[in-house]
C-alpha cells in the first residue's frame with residue numbers, strides 16, 4: 001500500500017505531488033462511502049482524535065469532526081474560549097494535558113503561523129494543521145483541488161485565478177503550493193496593497209483587474225477580505241473594494257466561456273461576491289464543503305497508517 005511521506009500534515013509546501021495525488025485518490029473513495037446509505041467505516045476504530053481550536057471556525061471544525069465520526073474514531077473538542085488558556089496555560093502544556101488522556105492525533109487551528117510546526121517537534125501524536133494564522137490551510141487547498149478536478153478534470157495546464165486578500169490568506173498560499181504541484185498555472189488578482197512581494201519568488205504572476213482575471217481563468221477562487229487580521233487600512237472602504245474587485249453574476253454571464261467560481265467561506269456577501277454570484281450555477285461553494293469531509297477522512301486515514 002502507498003503511504004504519505006510524513007506523519008503530520010503541517011502544510012502543502014513540504015509534501016510531495018505523490019502525497020497530494022494519494023490524498024485526492026483516497027478522498028474519491030471516501031466520497032463514494034459517505035454517499036452510501038451507511039456512511040460509516042471502521043477504519044479508525046480505537047483511534048482518539050482531539051480537535052484543538054484556538055481560532056473561530058465553522059466549516060473546518062465540523063468537517064473534521066464529521067470525518068472522524070465517519071471513520072469511527074473517538075473525538076474530543078477543545079476550544080480556547082472558556083478553557084484554561086484564559087488562565088495563562090501555554091500551548092504546549094494545553095496539548096500535553098490533552099495527550100495525557102491517551103489521544104493519538106491532534107487537529108489544530110491557531111492564529112500563530114508555525115504553531116503546529118512548533119508542536120510537531122515536541123510531541124509524539126500526529127498533527128494536522130487546520131489553519132495557522134496567515135500561513136497555511138492545507139486541507140482547504142486539498143479540498144479545493146479535489147473540487148476543481150471534479151469540475152474540470154486534470155489540473156495540469158489549467159488556469160486558476162485567486163482573487164482578493166492574498167496577503168492575509170493561508171488559503172491562498174496553500175492553494176498556490178498545491179495547484180503548482182499539480183501543474184496548474186496560478187495567478188492572483190487584488191489590490192496591490194494586499195499582494196505580498198514574495199509571490200514573484202513563487203512564480204505567481206499578478207493580474208491587475210478582476211475583469212482580466214475572470215477572462216483569463218478556468219477557475220476563480222475568490223477570497224474573503226480578512227478585516228480581523230488587518231492592522232492597517234489597505235483600501236479606502238469595503239464599498240470601494242466591491243466596486244473594483246467584487247464579482248457579480250452579470251460579470252460571470254458576460255464571459256466568453258463558462259468558469260467555475262469557488263470560495264472557501266465564510267463569504268462577505270456583497271463585498272467579494274454578490275449574492276447572485278455566490279448562489280449561481282457558476283459557483284461550487286457548497287460542493288467544496290461536501291468534499292471537505294471526504295478529503296479530511298483521507299488525510300486522517302492516511303496519517304493513521306504511519307503509526
Ligand code: CP
Nearest residue numbers: 057058059060264265
Ligand atoms: N474555510 C474555512 O476555513 O472556514 P472556517 O473558518 O469556517 O473553518
